[in-house]
Amino acid sequence: MGYISGKILLEHAAKNHYAVGAFSVHNAETAKAVLAAAQKENAPVILMIGQKVIQYMGLKPMKEIVDSLAKDVDVPICVHLDHSRTFEQNVQAIHAGFQSVMFDGSQLPYEENVELTRSIAKIAHSLNMGMEGEIGKIGGTEDDITVEEKDAMLTTAEEALQFSEDSEVDYLAVSIGTAHGVYKVEPKLNFKRLQEITRVVKKPIVLHGGSGVPDEQIQQVILGGVAKVNVDTELRQAFTEGLREALAASPKEIHPANYLTGAMKKMEEKTREKIRLFGSAGMAKFFLT
Numbered sequence: 001m002g003y004i005s006g007k008i009l010l011e012h013a014a015k016n017h018y019a020v021g022a023f024s025v026h027n028a029e030t031a032k033a034v035l036a037a038a039q040k041e042n043a044p045v046i047l048m049i050g051q052k053v054i055q056y057m058g059l060k061p062m063k064e065i066v067d068s069l070a071k072d073v074d075v076p077i078c079v080h081l082d083h084s085r086t087f088e089q090n091v092q093a094i095h096a097g098f099q100s101v102m103f104d105g106s107q108l109p110y111e112e113n114v115e116l117t118r119s120i121a122k123i124a125h126s127l128n129m130g131m132e133g134e135i136g137k138i139g140g141t142e143d144d145i146t147v148e149e150k151d152a153m154l155t156t157a158e159e160a161l162q163f164s165e166d167s168e169v170d171y172l173a174v175s176i177g178t179a180h181g182v183y184k185v186e187p188k189l190n191f192k193r194l195q196e197i198t199r200v201v202k203k204p205i206v207l208h209g210g211s212g213v214p215d216e217q218i219q220q221v222i223l224g225g226v227a228k229v230n231v232d233t234e235l236r237q238a239f240t241e242g243l244r245e246a247l248a249a250s251p252k253e254i255h256p257a258n259y260l261t262g263a264m265k266k267m268e269e270k271t272r273e274k275i276r277l278f279g280s281a282g283m284a285k286f287f288l289t
Contacts, residue, residue, distance in 0.1 A: 004076040004287060006100030006130025007170040009044055010204040012286060013227040018279030019207075022046035022080060023271055024232035026053045028065050030239060033264040035073045037271035041281040044076035046100065046228065049093075051083055059089070063096045075284040078130070082230070090120045094129060102132035102173075110163075117167040125168075132206060132228075135163040136175030157196040164201045171204040171228060176221070178209030189217050191224060198225030206230065211237075215277055222279060231274055235267050242266030 013020050025031040025047050038045035049062050063079060070077050080100040081093040090101045103120050105113030113135075121131040136155030155174035164172050174197055177189040187209075198205060204227035210218065211233035218229065246253070246262030253259050275281050 002077065003070070003097075003099050004044070004078055005128050006046065006078045006080060006132070007128075008130075009046070009076060009078050009287075010130065010171050010227045013044075013280070013283075014204040014225065016283075016286075017223060018283060019222045019227050019229045020044050020046055020078075020280055021271070021274050021278050022048050022082075022206075022228050022230045023235055023274075024048045024050050024053075024082065024230075025062070025066065026236075027057070027062075028069065029260050029264050030235070030267060031066050031069055033239070033267040034235075034271050035069055035077070036264075037268045037275060038075045038077070038284075039073050040268075041272055041275045042075060042284045043275045043280040043282065044078070044284055044287060045275070045280075046078045046080050048080045048082040048230065048232070049098075050232070051085075054089075059092055060096050063093075063098065067097075076287040080130075080132075087116055087120060091123065094123055094127060098129065100130040100132065102134070104134050106134045106136065114163065114166045117169060121168045121170075130170045131168070132171050132173060133163065133167045133169035134173040134208075135159050154190060154193055155197065157193075157200050160197045161200045164203055169203070171206050172201060173206040173208050176207075178207060178213060187213055187217070189213065189221060191220055194221055194224045194226070204228060210274075211235075218277055219279075229274075229278055231271075234274075235270055238270035239263045239267040 009020055023034045034047055047066055053062050066079055078099040081098050082102055083104045084090050085104055090103055093101050101124055103117045105116055117133045124131045160174055176194050177187055205225045206228040207226045208230045210229040210231045242263035246259040
């Protein structure tokens with residue numbers, strides 16, 4: 001079915017009360033696992049290319065890997081630039097043919113965050129790409145970007161509305177109690193704050209830090225307006241677990257194709273589990289052209 005704008009994908013999800021899984025990919029094997037899961041679940045999917053993989057592989061090479069693998073998949077696919085902190089990298093992703101980009105200016109003064117986000121949004125919109133922005137600070141570490149717990153703060157409805165209008169983003173990442181990475185204690189999301197935000201912001205909401213959040217809380221925030229759930233840590237854990245199991249079963253194995261198959265299978269299973277949880281299984285049919 002091919003690539004589709006993140007804006008189109010998430011507006012449909014928000015309108016129909018499900019969420020699209022946004023899964024971080026790090027190499028050919030992880031991308032293949034996510035695409036296989038989406039194909040088997042007949043689900044639209046977002047493949048996120050983040051800062052860690054860009055550091056060690058490069059933005060364009062990783063996008064080319066996804067392009068090659070996506071040729072054999074017939075569900076809607078969106079490739080998303082995750083947590084970029086520079087204007088230049090967003091433009092590079094736009095030129096590389098991403099369908100969604102994100103500028104994370106949450107660490108900047110408000111006016112600077114708005115100015116840079118809006119300037120990228122204008123370019124993305126001219127090419128029918130989706131644009132994500134972030135307001136509020138989400139704790140934890142993702143791709144070597146760390147926000148200490150003491151610096152994390154919930155997004156207010158007033159902040160979300162003002163930023164949404166000023167920045168011209170298509171969908172908005174807000175802080176409602178999640179964190180990047182592994183949770184030390186079970187998270188308790190602020191559903192009341194999400195309701196306040198969605199009541200005034202008439203755009204799809206993005207949940208960062210989706211790994212490790214109890215299923216019932218995920219389902220509740222989706223009903224509350226979340227249309228994109230980011231998952232990374234749980235997928236890396238599954239991939240690593242599969243790799244360890246394969247090597248433990250055959251400790252003398254030296255061929256990557258053999259032990260990486262187990263890692264991909266574990267990650268594919270976890271991705272399929274998340275797709276079903278988010279309610280996006282079977283939703284690919286609505287994007288037939």
